[in-house]
Amino acid sequence: MGDVFVLAEHRQGVLREVTLEMLTRASGLVEKLGGETVAVLIGSGVDSFAEKLAGYSDKVLFVDDPLFTDYNSEKYQKVLAELIKKYNPGLVMIGHTTQGVDLAPALAVEMNLPFVTDVIDLEFVDGKLQPVRQYYQGKVNANFAFKAEPPYLITFREATVEAAEPSRQGKIEKVESPLKEEIGYRRFIEYVEAEVGDVDITQSEILVAVGRGIKEEKNMALIEELAKAVKADICGSRAATDAGWLSHDRQVGTSGKTVKPKLYIAIGISGAFQHLAGMKGAKTIVAINKDPDAPIFSVADFAIVDDLFKVLPKLTEKLKELRG
Amino acid sequence: MKTFVCIKRVPDTSEAEVKVDVTGKDVDSSRFSFDINDADNYAVEEAVLIKEAKGGTVQVVCMGPQEADVMIRMALAKGGDNAIRIDDPRINVLDPLKVARVLASVIKSQEFDLVLTGCIANDDGSMAVGVALAEELGVPHAAMVKKLVVEDGKVKAYRELEGGIAEVVEITLPAVITIQTGINEPRYAPIRGIREAQKKELKVLKIDDLGLAENEVNAASSLVELQKLYIPVVVSKAEVIEGAPEEKAEIMAAKLVKGGLL
Numbered sequence: 001m002g003d004v005f006v007l008a009e010h011r012q013g014v015l016r017e018v019t020l021e022m023l024t025r026a027s028g029l030v031e032k033l034g035g036e037t038v039a040v041l042i043g044s045g046v047d048s049f050a051e052k053l054a055g056y057s058d059k060v061l062f063v064d065d066p067l068f069t070d071y072n073s074e075k076y077q078k079v080l081a082e083l084i085k086k087y088n089p090g091l092v093m094i095g096h097t098t099q100g101v102d103l104a105p106a107l108a109v110e111m112n113l114p115f116v117t118d119v120i121d122l123e124f125v126d127g128k129l130q131p132v133r134q135y136y137q138g139k140v141n142a143n144f145a146f147k148a149e150p151p152y153l154i155t156f157r158e159a160t161v162e163a164a165e166p167s168r169q170g171k172i173e174k175v176e177s178p179l180k181e182e183i184g185y186r187r188f189i190e191y192v193e194a195e196v197g198d199v200d201i202t203q204s205e206i207l208v209a210v211g212r213g214i215k216e217e218k219n220m221a222l223i224e225e226l227a228k229a230v231k232a233d234i235c236g237s238r239a240a241t242d243a244g245w246l247s248h249d250r251q252v253g254t255s256g257k258t259v260k261p262k263l264y265i266a267i268g269i270s271g272a273f274q275h276l277a278g279m280k281g282a283k284t285i286v287a288i289n290k291d292p293d294a295p296i297f298s299v300a301d302f303a304i305v306d307d308l309f310k311v312l313p314k315l316t317e318k319l320k321e322l323r324g
Numbered sequence: 325m326k327t328f329v330c331i332k333r334v335p336d337t338s339e340a341e342v343k344v345d346v347t348g349k350d351v352d353s354s355r356f357s358f359d360i361n362d363a364d365n366y367a368v369e370e371a372v373l374i375k376e377a378k379g380g381t382v383q384v385v386c387m388g389p390q391e392a393d394v395m396i397r398m399a400l401a402k403g404g405d406n407a408i409r410i411d412d413p414r415i416n417v418l419d420p421l422k423v424a425r426v427l428a429s430v431i432k433s434q435e436f437d438l439v440l441t442g443c444i445a446n447d448d449g450s451m452a453v454g455v456a457l458a459e460e461l462g463v464p465h466a467a468m469v470k471k472l473v474v475e476d477g478k479v480k481a482y483r484e485l486e487g488g489i490a491e492v493v494e495i496t497l498p499a500v501i502t503i504q505t506g507i508n509e510p511r512y513a514p515i516r517g518i519r520e521a522q523k524k525e526l527k528v529l530k531i532d533d534l535g536l537a538e539n540e541v542n543a544a545s546s547l548v549e550l551q552k553l554y555i556p557v558v559v560s561k562a563e564v565i566e567g568a569p570e571e572k573a574e575i576m577a578a579k580l581v582k583g584g585l586l
């Protein structure tokens with residue numbers, strides 16, 4: 001099929017884990033399909049990343065230029081398009097991350113590439129690659145076939161495979177930047193850190209987490225009572241913070257916080273992968289949801305499939321009673 | 325400011341059981357309830373806020389069936405000026421790049437400063453249409469924007485990254501911005517607006533009206549093809565608590581306390 005290109009993702013001096021996850025998956029692919037794994041690193045002052053990536057790939061293509069100090073979709077797109085034209089890989093993998101989805105669709109249109117987003121797995125059917133993705137927030141899986149000739153382009157979901165230990169010694173090949181000067185209509189200004197709140201939920205031992213299932217702000221009272229009974233801090237899904245029931249620093253998930261409490265009680269939360277990513281490391285997870293197919297149950301230790309409004313008052317009452 | 329906002333009608337499947345139909349390539353949607361896509365609701369609000377602050381127009385674009393007119397009228401009631409709905413069975417709606425091509429052909433034929441889309445559709449979740457649309461239009465973009473400041477001939481967009489960090493970028497107009505939920509507080513449509521919306525123009529177009537050939541947007545022209553849909557096997561290690569609601573509550577409370585989980 002050709003080589004597998006993996007775009008290295010980094011920000012603020014940190015190489016992001018999704019890069020190593022993709023390289024791990026790519027290694028499995030080339031074992032079956034032939035070709036090499038190629039990490040594509042675009043940046044400035046990131047030599048240490050090139051060395052790290054060499055441990056995970058057959059080759060590192062390193063575009064090292066001050067033009068790429070900060071990520072910029074326009075510049076990345078230009079560089080990737082040139083590299084794809086020059087090296088003609090079989091498959092290009094970009095993380096399905098806030099960076100990847102800001103970049104990949106435009107690249108797919110520009111180069112007219114067969115393109116599938118948010119891929120969670122790559123299967124082989126009759127010797128051909130089939131990307132698997134999901135619909136309806138994880139309730140349905142779909143297999144796709146690429147119809148045209150490679151290169152193919154996918155965005156690959158974070159945390160679907162575990163990064164292996166480094167086991168290669170790829171060669172680092174410096175590539176001259178196809179871009180010679182600043183271009184375009186988009187300029188990076190700065191990063192603004194997330195707001196900090198009164199409670200740091202990443203430090204909480206017990207968390208009661210609330211989702212859209214409680215329907216209305218006034219029902220937060222039920223959550224507060226339960227939290228009081230078990231001395232928990234309150235956090236929530238994005239739906240809960242968007243609705244204004246909680247402040248944004250209490251949001252758990254990819255665009256919020258990653259928490260690892262002793263106990264996490266999820267109430268009326270469906271368990272979108274962006275939420276699961278932030279809480280599946282909790283030691284014990286209790287989920288209350290009336291939908292038996294809710295993905296939250298895939299990570300739960302205790303499942304209560306029922307109407308939260310019927311379960312919560314009694315749960316709180318009983319907990320108070322037992323704890324005196 | 326001439327703003328376009330793209331909205332999609334989506335099923336609410338957060339509580340519904342999803343079943344694959346007999347073809348194995350579609351789902352049985354007969355029992356779903358539908359609404360405007362979450363992020364698009366915020367995009368409509370953002371467009372109307374910009375119009376209120378800077379003047380100009382808001383045009384609503386939607387590809388979808390006649391049932392989507394309810395959501396379109398709602399966007400018009402909130403402050404949209406007119407709307408275009410594209411409804412044509414020849415379009416391969418399964419392919420986000422085809423959706424983008426169609427939306428682009430609507431917008432391209434007119435003057436525009438700003439195009440707002442949602443950053444993700446709740447149902448299909450490709451996170452692809454907005455950025456692909458920008459490339460089709462040949463204009464810059466910023467994806468997943470949680471704060472937007474409109475300045476003279478440019479915008480400052482706060483892209484929300486992992487961990488809630490914002491990447492601030494400055495973009496020259498015209499541009500496409502994909503809106504993240506939580507950027508504003510979507511209003512309810514005022515009664516008067518709902519009445520007025522009935523009189524606003526809503527054009528329904530086919531690809532021929534857009535100057536698109538069938539082989540640019542049909543299934544045969546797509547470079548990927550759906551092979552099969554199936555319900556994933558979910559492995560759960562969870563202990564399922566049984567009984568009436570109160571019994572479940574009691575059992576769970578006992579487990580938490582006696583199991584030393586608190």
Ligand SMILES: Cc1cc2nc3c(=O)[nH]c(=O)nc-3n(C[C@H](O)[C@H](O)[C@H](O)COP(=O)(O)OP(=O)(O)OC[C@H]3O[C@@H](n4cnc5c(N)ncnc54)[C@H](O)[C@@H]3O)c2cc1C
Nearest residue numbers: 211212213237238239253254255256268269270275290308
């Ligand atoms: C780029 C990006 C980043 C994101 N980051 C995050 C993030 O950091 N954190 C996050 O949480 N989400 C994030 N999301 C959003 C995520 O995709 C989901 O939309 C969100 O998690 C849904 O929240 P929810 O589970 O509360 O709501 P829903 O998905 O609407 O689920 C509500 C649940 O409540 C249940 N329910 C309803 N009524 C009852 C009842 N009476 N009793 C019991 N159960 C009931 C339903 O069965 C349903 O499962 C992100 C999305 C994007 C695109």
Ligand SMILES: Cc1cc2nc3c(=O)[nH]c(=O)nc-3n(C[C@H](O)[C@H](O)[C@H](O)COP(=O)(O)OP(=O)(O)OC[C@H]3O[C@@H](n4cnc5c(N)ncnc54)[C@H](O)[C@@H]3O)c2cc1C
Nearest residue numbers: 330331387417418420441442444445448449450451452453
């Ligand atoms: C089995 C199956 C069958 C399907 N059948 C149909 C069908 O019959 N009809 C149908 O319409 N779709 C259908 N779809 C949905 C279709 O696959 C997607 O809508 C399409 O690929 C666009 O991708 P997305 O919705 O994931 O967009 P995303 O990229 O996640 O959406 C981002 C934004 O793009 C804009 N946008 C997306 N779609 C539209 C639209 N239609 N009009 C205006 N703005 C839009 C919105 O602003 C949205 O917030 C089907 C999906 C599946 C899985």
